[in-house]
Amino acid sequence: MERYGKVALAAALAIALLSEVAVAQSKKAAGKAGASAKNVILLIPDGASLAPQTLSRWIKGSALSFDKYTCALVETHNSDMTIADSAPAGSAYATGFKSQTGNIASTGKVYTAPGISAPAIGELRPVATVLEAAKLSGRSTGLVCTCEFMHATPADFAGHDPSRKNYDGLSEQIIFNNVDVVLGGGWSFLEAANRADKDNVIDQIAARGYALVKTPAELKVSKATKIFGLFAPKAMAYDLDRDPSKEPGLDEMTSKAISALSANKNGFFLMVEGSKVDWAAHANDPVGIVSDFLAFDRACNVALEFAAKDKNTIVIVVTDHGNSGFSIGDRSTNGSYDKTPYNTFYDPIKKATKTGEGLEAFIPADKGNVRDVVAKYYGINDLSDEEVAAIAKAAPGALNAVVGPMMGARARIGFTTGGHTGEDVVLSVYDPSGNRPTGVIDNTEIARYIERSLALDLAAATDRLFADAETAFGAKNAVVSVDATTDPANVRLVAKKGDVELAIVQNRDYAIVKGIAKTAKGVYVLGKDADGKETLAIKADGVSLYNGKKWFVSRNLIDAIK
């Protein structure tokens, strides 16, 4: 194990120096002809179908911040299935590749959807994201969400794995991918005791030069341009349930991310996710859906206000897939839909001051006064005896799925499913060049649009960051083996030729080197071994990955072997 804590300062300095070199080298790319914008802010209200957007507008009482920029519909299907989960849906926006259930920024295995074919690059293979390509162009990058930061949508932009469930690997990849600003929840997933690899990941964040913040007050005063802000052990609260002294709002996080990232003259890419619109939709809780959608709308407003002043920023607002079959009007309005007053659909929802999830903390253990508590916080004052009994019986963490449909019935909101749905979703784009997508487009086109607008090259980025290691080292007559014994939690790919040896650590952005001079380009002191001898490493352009069959590493590591 490297003693990261002890050499934190040295490592942070080395990385700061290296990243300055990287920025200087790539300035040409950022200014390259053909870019129509300097910055892109992509905002995703996860799992928000069209109807909740309509109802949110009614409840807001005025237009949503992005209404006037609505320009297209987006198809959300997978490479093999009609209905997508967040992993392939967000990956399509991030990489321009269709994939399958659970795939994070990697190609899929099965390509059977009408009109598509398997990518020539191979199956279950990492493909570069617009965030990674933006970073290679010298731009700063950021991820903001209200879920744990290694959850599918944020992971889609800075992680790669055939499975979204690999939280240990994805969290480490996001940290070692040098995303400048990461704001959201999920610090408990970084604690060694909760990780199969038992790594002390929190120390590593600090060692990499991040300001580590845990409260809204710390976030507010931070002047850092590299910030890791984690405000909850797992997901953050719904906006309606949020304690503003403990967790910042999505709009505050968006604002801080923009001010930190816009310090880079080369520009930035930022992804902002209103994560729990989707979670409330799974629970069929219209209060959670609408209130978190309106919190998302406030974050969009922050982005649009910045873009209006900056005049060099594209703002894209689009959900990744539908969820719940939410409808304004349900079976109770069958014969009276055109005689149902406006407020029927929103008055009950407006009375709630907590979501179904937030309500849970107020239900007493003895379930003594369910009726009063639900009336006070959720606005329903006519619960039947059966409903009271169902609420009393709700399993921990499942109350929103019990009271949500009760609210739906009162507000005449219909739900057809507690899962995702396969219809098109709405795209809104502010593009100062006027060059935005229109018509019905495939979700992969969002990545291609960002690629064009920032003059990125996703294929070149994939080639530079994720070369097939065995093939590439083999071409240099280097001998390749896997070392799972030196540090079993962090398996290494070892490439050896003559005196030169590279031990490439999985999910990280470096290789431990032997036989290369300390003064060689890109080489820095990683730490010291038990005998006080310096461990040298070479920084990779990206994170090194193992997909269960093959290793994928940055070209500059391969180039370290002559």
Ligand SMILES: [Zn+2]
């Ligand atoms: Zn989703």
